[in-house]
Amino acid sequence: MDQRPPRAPYASLPDRSRGRRVAEAPSPTRGDFQRDRDRIVHSTAFRRLAHKTQVFVPLAGDHFRTRLTHTIEVAQIARSIARGLALDDDLTEAIALAHDLGHTPFGHAGEDALDPLMADFGGFDHNAQTLRVVTRLERRYAAFDGLNLTWETLEGLVKHNGPLIDATGAPTPRHAPRGVARPILELDALFALDLASHASAEAQAAAIADDIAYNAHDIDDGLRAGLFELDQLRAAAPFVDECLRDIEHAHGALERGRLVNELIRRLITRFVEDALATSARLLAEAKARSADDVRRAGRPLIALSPAMATAERDIKAFLFASVYRHPDAMRFRAHAATIVTALFDHYRANKRNLPLEWGGHFAGARDEAARARVVADFIAGMTDRYALNEYRRLFDPAMELD
Numbered sequence: 001m002d003q004r005p006p007r008a009p010y011a012s013l014p015d016r017s018r019g020r021r022v023a024e025a026p027s028p029t030r031g032d033f034q035r036d037r038d039r040i041v042h043s044t045a046f047r048r049l050a051h052k053t054q055v056f057v058p059l060a061g062d063h064f065r066t067r068l069t070h071t072i073e074v075a076q077i078a079r080s081i082a083r084g085l086a087l088d089d090d091l092t093e094a095i096a097l098a099h100d101l102g103h104t105p106f107g108h109a110g111e112d113a114l115d116p117l118m119a120d121f122g123g124f125d126h127n128a129q130t131l132r133v134v135t136r137l138e139r140r141y142a143a144f145d146g147l148n149l150t151w152e153t154l155e156g157l158v159k160h161n162g163p164l165i166d167a168t169g170a171p172t173p174r175h176a177p178r179g180v181a182r183p184i185l186e187l188d189a190l191f192a193l194d195l196a197s198h199a200s201a202e203a204q205a206a207a208i209a210d211d212i213a214y215n216a217h218d219i220d221d222g223l224r225a226g227l228f229e230l231d232q233l234r235a236a237a238p239f240v241d242e243c244l245r246d247i248e249h250a251h252g253a254l255e256r257g258r259l260v261n262e263l264i265r266r267l268i269t270r271f272v273e274d275a276l277a278t279s280a281r282l283l284a285e286a287k288a289r290s291a292d293d294v295r296r297a298g299r300p301l302i303a304l305s306p307a308m309a310t311a312e313r314d315i316k317a318f319l320f321a322s323v324y325r326h327p328d329a330m331r332f333r334a335h336a337a338t339i340v341t342a343l344f345d346h347y348r349a350n351k352r353n354l355p356l357e358w359g360g361h362f363a364g365a366r367d368e369a370a371r372a373r374v375v376a377d378f379i380a381g382m383t384d385r386y387a388l389n390e391y392r393r394l395f396d397p398a399m400e401l402d
Helices: 032-042 044-051 067-086 087-098 107-117 124-138 151-159 184-189 199-222 228-236 238-251 256-285 291-296 304-326 325-347 358-363 367-378 384-392
Strands: none
Touching: 032 087, 032 151, 044 067, 044 124, 044 384, 067 087, 067 199, 067 256, 087 151, 087 199, 107 325, 107 367, 124 151, 124 184, 124 367, 151 184, 151 199, 151 367, 199 228, 199 256, 199 291, 199 304, 228 238, 228 256, 238 256, 238 304, 256 304, 325 367, 325 384, 358 367
16 A cells, blocks of 8 residues: 555646556556556666766766766655655656666767767657667567556656647747657657647656756766866856855865765755745646646746756856866767767678677668668667777777777
């Protein structure tokens, strides 16, 4: 029996789920959203996240975030927000745990290399790839491909950043330059995801948790890697300076490691507390009495206050310049692009070097676009280590990422 406090009227309820694309008998011991979460955790794609880059190369140190540790941290923050707002924390956690399953090796550097290679075949987008993973590429069950997740989890993965189309069916500004990704449109045609509406409050909570975790932990990893100093960060982000002043007032001079850890803890706490207070106010103002009221609100209802949104943008702008575009990061991006490009071109021309199962998919593809997608799926599923080892085996045994 579920012993958690009652959920809010605007929460998603598992017994009111819109169901799964392939009908299944209910579990006698778990709710539908619990089952989604468990299927994600047990998937092959989830395990691979342990060896995929977040921002720094995992091989460079044991204490830097990987895509898996980032995902776990996002899930913890998302669950805290969901509990604080009386949302369904199982659904929130499922979306948070699955949100990065489509990421390539080498983080965004791998995606940025793979996308232009796929430009003539529909492009490559990690959000759309996540959808391919959970609806097609995981092959664990006898009755269906993918994980056969509930409508609510799929919706959250597709729309956690907002609607994809407007009321006329035209792509929203975020998607206008390229249009909505083909894998999303293909699923929507089979299992309509209401692409013109916002997602559930649970999906919005997972999205804001991703931003909070990303910023806080990239500060931690950036400082650990020596890419910038605290004085540079506090000069660029007044909110960080405020937090550091509070720490100094309360504790005096702390050793650097303890000071950084206290800063990260306070940043996460302040952002989560602000999200809870702001979201509660927005939900009340919207008079949300159901999950669909949240979807139809016309704006996100899980959000930061204007002041904290400014603080978040300040931090993100600093990290972009100081971490993501640091010379060390740019050198890593160049090596990653070399590896991904070489592997993509090689496998398209030499299907015999694909593993047996993938070679079968390649041989059975109906046209050049489908064959290219098979190669992109294979590369996107690689870990950093596997991709590097394949490049060394095929091209350059001396290749290094640093």
